[in-house]
Amino acid sequence: MADTGPQTASSRLLKILCVLIALWLVLPLFIIVPISFSGEDSFSFPPRTWTLARYASLADPAWTSAVLNSLAVAALVAVLSAVLGTLAAFAIARSRSGVMALVRALILSPQVVPIVVFGLGLYLVFLRWNMVGTLWGFVIAHTVLAVPFVVIPVSAALQTFDRSLERASASLGAGPMATFRQVTLPIIRPAVLSGAFLAFLSSFDEVVLALFLKSPSYYTLPVQLYRRMTDTIDPTVAAVATLELCLVIAGVVIALILQSRRPSPDQS
DSSP states (O other): OTTHHHHHHHHHHHHHHHHHHHHHHHTTHHHHHHHTTBOSSSOOSSOSSBOSHHHHGGGSHHHHHHHHHHHHHHHHHHHHHHHHHHHHHHHHHHOOOTHHHHHHHHHHGGGTSOHHHHHHHHHHHHHHTTOTTSHHHHHHHHHHHHHHHHHHHHHHHHHTOOTHHHHHHHHTTOOHHHHIIIIIHHHHHHHHHHHHHHHHHHHHTOOHHHHHHOOSSOOOHHHHHHHHHHHOOOTHHHHHHHHHHHHHHHHHHHHHHHHHTSOOTTTO
């Protein structure tokens, strides 16, 4: 009983510290969102006038082109990452070869290597292949970064997967593909979908690789944001940032919901 007081005090101090850190991280949002409704041609805060003109100006072709490019790239990256990441997770989880540890490290290495080094290397390679400033150049580069977002949750799902279900399916005459479609995939689907959502978000918001791979005729939304922030004072970027924030929050919430619906070992 004598230790209860110090433990309670340290627990309260830890909670206060966590709240302060959370407020520090969220504080910029309370500035960006109001500025997106500002009627002034500056980043003054708090706004003295309010308007929706910043959102209406997003109809400009420069913004719409950037948004459509980002959506196209992110959608393709999500699909490719889901397929490749699921296949890689199966190879890692089901193989008993020691080589798979090296394969896993290589797959996850883009998350460890400094992004500037990775981007410069891709730029030099894609420049020789004439893929700089192209849709598939962006898709391939972003997919390399996004695959780990699928490999990690799918590998975790396969670790708790009851393989007796697959053996039962095989004993009833189902082939490997039928077993995968009807037994394995429905159980690991939440992990695959949550990884695909995270891959979509990571591609949609990626700026460093996009700056290396952009061209005057093909660029993504983060590049357009960077241009407007460095070349002009345009509060429209606050409106774009607010919309991106809503998209990211929605995507993360959906991914968490899908991940939480993954069946437990007892349910599978």
